[in-house]
Amino acid sequence: MTVDALPDWRAALPWPAPDAHKHARGRLGVVSGRATQTGAARLAARGGLRIGAGLVRILCPPDAAAVIAPTIEAIMLTPFGSIEALFEAAESLDAVVIGPAAGVNEPTQGNLRVLAETGAVLVVDADGLTAFEHRPAELFELLDRDDVLTPHTGEFERLFPGLLEAGREAAAREAAARAGAVVVLKGPETVIAAPDGRLAVNDNGTPWLATAGTGDVLAGMIGGLAAQRMDSFEAARAAVWMHAEAARAFGPGLIAEDLPGRLPAVLASLYAAHG
Ligand SMILES: NC(=O)C1=CN([C@@H]2O[C@H](COP(=O)(O)OP(=O)(O)OC[C@H]3O[C@@H](n4cnc5c(N)ncnc54)[C@H](OP(=O)(O)O)[C@@H]3O)[C@@H](O)[C@H]2O)[C@@H](O)CC1
Ligand SMILES: Nc1ncnc2c1ncn2[C@@H]1O[C@H](COP(=O)(O)OP(=O)(O)O)[C@@H](O)[C@H]1O
Numbered sequence: 001m002t003v004d005a006l007p008d009w010r011a012a013l014p015w016p017a018p019d020a021h022k023h024a025r026g027r028l029g030v031v032s033g034r035a036t037q038t039g040a041a042r043l044a045a046r047g048g049l050r051i052g053a054g055l056v057r058i059l060c061p062p063d064a065a066a067v068i069a070p071t072i073e074a075i076m077l078t079p080f081g082s083i084e085a086l087f088e089a090a091e092s093l094d095a096v097v098i099g100p101a102a103g104v105n106e107p108t109q110g111n112l113r114v115l116a117e118t119g120a121v122l123v124v125d126a127d128g129l130t131a132f133e134h135r136p137a138e139l140f141e142l143l144d145r146d147d148v149l150t151p152h153t154g155e156f157e158r159l160f161p162g163l164l165e166a167g168r169e170a171a172a173r174e175a176a177a178r179a180g181a182v183v184v185l186k187g188p189e190t191v192i193a194a195p196d197g198r199l200a201v202n203d204n205g206t207p208w209l210a211t212a213g214t215g216d217v218l219a220g221m222i223g224g225l226a227a228q229r230m231d232s233f234e235a236a237r238a239a240v241w242m243h244a245e246a247a248r249a250f251g252p253g254l255i256a257e258d259l260p261g262r263l264p265a266v267l268a269s270l271y272a273a274h275g
Helices: 008-012 039-050 062-071 083-090 106-115 126-130 136-140 153-159 168-179 214-227 232-250 258-274
Strands: 027-031 055-060 076-079 095-098 121-124 182-185 191-193 199-201
Touching: 008 232, 008 258, 027 039, 027 083, 027 214, 039 055, 039 062, 039 095, 039 214, 039 258, 055 062, 055 083, 062 076, 083 106, 095 106, 095 214, 106 121, 106 126, 121 214, 126 153, 126 214, 136 168, 153 168, 168 182, 168 191, 168 199, 182 232, 191 232, 214 232, 214 258, 232 258
Parallel strands: 027 055, 027 095, 055 076, 095 121
Antiparallel strands: 182 191, 191 199
């Protein structure tokens, strides 16, 4: 990677100030699924921590706590047994990822509703999208302009049936306008659209990313940048590009678990260019 090849969002990347402390660097939450479905949240949490959020906390149903606790170190854990407890755990967070293996069910809808009442930027992925398949307007009315939806093609079709016939760029642009949030339409050429009309097409994708869990890591990375108060559209562009760059650096044999560990080298290149 050369400095000339670096994309224009790099000027907006958050780097720690000399007087930084972990809370000032951004607090990210990731909602986990039940005890048998915790891996996706852990992947997202690790992506968010590696990209620079100062503090990452997994918020989990009580039955999942004993499964998650032995698998994490720097990542923190807060079980919640009610939506009131979820609100309390999330209200001091800067961004929250919800959806990876969360469950396609009413509790996921309810969790999303209560998270929307906090000030946190929401990154809604996977089951957080699919849970609103037959009622997308109910999801959209919860969202603010800095929230981010990260559908793959199948999830996009569930929320915006037929829209892809307009082509991926036009579809993403219209989806962002309808949702009133940033839309990241994932695929070989991921399209990122903002509700104000901004649009970007990522150009460094790699099919090594076509493996389970890579989208979960991406959601965590976007959340990690948003927690550091990077503009959500720019955060999504930056995370999508860094995610692919990390995958390219690894190449054959890549699994989702490998991505966070490749981020420091990608970040180091960007930091060196930052001067
Ligand atoms: N470590 C973990 O714990 C992991 C947990 N995970 C979690 O598992 C849960 C369920 O995941 P999932 O894969 O069953 O659901 P989903 O992706 O909706 O696929 C269902 C159908 O949708 C379609 N489809 C899928 N992708 C498509 C595409 N790109 N483009 C077009 N179509 C696409 C495809 O339909 P088909 O083409 O087969 O007809 C497919 O059969 C979810 O919570 C997730 O977060 C994962 O994140 C992995 C790591
Ligand atoms: N052929 C491909 N070329 C480039 N990127 C891909 C390709 N297939 C998948 N990806 C990327 O891999 C990630 C997969 O995310 P997703 O479908 O949500 O998977 P999961 O739910 O298993 O995490 C997305 O970032 C997507 O853009």
